[in-house]
Amino acid sequence: MANLKLEKDVSGVLRSITDSPPTHFSLEIQFFSLIAEKYSEDGYESNEFEAGGYKWKLVFHPNGNKKRNVKDHISHYLVMDGVDSLDSSWEVYIDFRLFLLDQNKGNYLVFEVDDTCVFGAEVFVCKERRTGKGECLTRMKNASVCKHVWKVEKFSSLGAQAYQSEPFASGDYNWKIQLHPKGNGNGKGSHLSLFLVAARPMTIPPGSKLFVELKFHILDQIHQQHHSSRGAKHWFWADWPGWGSDKFIELEN
Incomplete structure (x- = not known):
């Protein structure tokens, strides 16, 4: 590792x-602003990655961790995943490094970046694993x-358990509204159940997720306004x- 500068803060x-x-994981944030x-x-929590035989996540707060009264800074953490399944007497000593890419100079840990940020992590427990995973x-x-x-x-005459609308496009993906006229799950027999589903789930790439903001309405046909x-x-x-x-x-x- 080519270290160009070394210093210790307060x-x-x-x-x-x-x-x-970073050896083990990188997290790229596009359109950072x-x-x-x-x-x-609440900050953003990455998917898990494995290093040294344990699973980890990166957590960052783009405007500082407000729960710790941090302002005017980016807060960046390494978090162990799945600790609830470990014995109460368990502990592990690790040596880890957190990274931030300076895209102007091509090296890490300098805060001169554009609207994309690349974070990373290296975690060393007993041995090193170079998986090259990221998101x-x-x-x-x-x-x-x-x-x-x-x-x-x-x-009132619908007899099937569920019905789906014709597909419609939004955000480069196709969607359908799914209706359960006599209810589904906890609402079966007492409520109308309504869902938004991806018309072709396989168009979502493996390992990828879409964050969607949505709102359902049912029209009150007597008063011609949204009833619910x-x-x-x-x-x-x-x-x-x-x-x-x-x-x-x-x-x-």
């Missing part, structure tokens, strides 16, 4: 500049907005291509 943390990329708005409160978090500058209307005829609505922000991926509400509205309404 907290005792050793800082250095290196040309070598937009992502910072989304994760300003990328990105957001559209101009979010795709779609309003789709599905008119269901003769609702419910919104959410949810992740969609190939193994979990849908989200909705088992108890959207009571059947008596």
Whole structure:
């Protein structure tokens, strides 16, 4: 590792500049300023990666960790995943490094970056594992907005357990509204259940997730206004291509 500069800050943390990329994991944040708005409160947690026989995650707070009263800084943490399954007497001693890429100079740990940030980590327990895993978090500058209307005829005579609308496009993906007229899950027999599902889940690349903001409405046909609505922000991926509400509205309404 080519260290160009070495210094220790007031907290005792050793800082250095290196040309070598992180060995075990990297996290690229595209359109950083937009992502910072989304994760300003709780921070962003990466997918897990393995190093030294244990599983880890990177957590960053783009505007500082507010729970620790951090301001005007980026907070960056290494977190062990799955500690609840370990014995209460368990402990492990590790040597780890956290990285931030300076894209102007091509080395790490300098805070002169554009609207993309690349974080990384190296974790050494007993041995080194070079898996080369990573992930990328990105957001559209101009979010795709779609309003789709599905008119269901003769609702009271519907006999099947579930119905789906014709597919409609939004955000380069195809979607369907899924209706359970007599309820599903916890709402079966008492509520109408409503879901948004990816029309072709396989179009979501393996290992990828989509973050979607959505809102359902049911029209009050007597007063010609939305009788009931419910919104959410949810992740969609190939193994979990849908989200909705088992108890959207009571059947008596």
